[in-house]
Amino acid sequence: MTTIRDIAKNAKVSSSTVSRVLNKDSTLSVSEETKSKIIMIADELGYQTMRKRKYKEQKNKHTGKVAIVSFQTQLEEQNDPYFLPLRQGIEEELAANGFHDIQTIRLPQVFTETSVDNIDGFVVMGNIHIDVLRKLGAENNNIVYVNYSGSSQTQEFDFVHFDFNKATRQALMHLASLGHNDIGFIGGAEHEYSLLGSRECLEQRREVYKDFMKEKGLTEYIQIYSGYFSMADGYRLMKKMISDGRMPEALFAASDSMAIGAIRALREMSLRIPEDIAVVSFNDVETSAYMTPALTTVKVHKKEMGKRSVQLLLERVKGRNIPLTITYPTELIVRESCGHHIKKAK
Structure with a gap:
């Protein structure tokens, strides 16, 4: 030796x-x-260092400990209508399978070597750069990435996500089927988080919107207003769109939170939804069904994605080495805000 x-x-x-x-x-x-x-x-x-030798000796002795990696603070996560049910799905499935010792690693927390000792696997939520995965996976490839839309996807680990392209086109095609050509867009900036901080990355809904409008020969109607995925910014951006004097026939909001803020701004200007402007959004948070008018939105199966990520992780822990990618379908939930009932009445 x-x-x-x-x-x-x-x-x-x-x-x-x-x-x-x-x-x-x-x-x-x-x-x-x-x-x-x-x-x-x-x-x-x-x-091999003592730590590596110890890991090899114990690699088949599962500890029942799992780490969830997140870029959000605990408060941000609790107030996020998208990531909270994702987290709930993960925790419910872990508990159902006897995993009760759950460690949460929040960026930009510095990972010491001891912070990931004796952990059977990792569930990584959101756009976290591959350097974090590699840091976590130095001696353990039991890693599942859920809801990743960044640019550094690797075939080394498992991924659970949905098709942003198809989901966004569902919403835009629905508006087009109702006779709308002049469709505006409000959305937020996506960021990818690493050990060194964060950087802005491609926001897929915005890019699909631009491509869709170009394909339909509607480039003259393209309007893009970007901020944060929040009610406050939905309100602010809608106010800006109104003050700019170019009100579209229909609005696609990249999140339900932004749509709720935008609708508040429209009502303050005595504009009716959907008679004056149709609204479609994204996520299908619980509140969207109870608004007046109820919000037409693309349903993302957040809790189910969280549960499936745990199921994949357990397969990894049991010895599966072949990486898998699971793409969840989305569903357009048609409610009153898009105006479909008005078209039917006509």
Whole structure:
């Protein structure tokens, strides 16, 4: 068995230097060249740290502990009508399968090596960059990514998501079928989160909206107003659209929260929904069915996606190595805000 002394001899450094490098001692003052040399020699000689040896000995002894990785604070998550049911689905399915020791890792929390010890697997919620997955997956590939729409998807892990393209087109095609050409868009900015912070990434609903309007020869009607996925910004952006003097026939809002805010702004201007402007949105949160008029929206099966992510994780824990991607269908829930009942009456 290779020892630290063997590595020190080959690297021409002291045993204590080798030990501190391999144990990632941040207080050690040596050149990057020396660190790289020590790590390379250790790999060549097949050396494993005590932690790695311990992991190999225990890798088949499941602890019943799972980590949920999120980019949101606890307060943000509790107030988010999209991610809260996703989290609830995950926790319900974990509890149903006997997993009660759940650790939550919230970005930008720094991951120490001990923070992911003895964890059977990870469920990662939202647009979290692959560098986080690789950090978590250094010695454990039991990772399932749920509701990811970023740009760094890999075939290494499991994914549970829905088709943004198809879902958005469902909404836009419905508005077009009701005779609307002049369709405006309000939405939010999507961000991808990493160990170093966040960066804006492609917002797929906005891109599909632009493509759809171009395909239909309706580029002259394209109106895009972007902010945050919140009622407050839905209200603010709708006010801005009204003040700009270009009221569309119909509005597609990228989230129900934004649609609720937009409807408030429209009512303050004495505009009627759907008689003056039709509204369709996205998510189908519980409130959308109880509004006046009730909101037409694309239903995303959030809780079911959360539950399925846990089922995939359990398959991973039991030994499945082939990565899987599950794409959930969405459903257009037609209610009064789009004006379909008015067209039928005519």
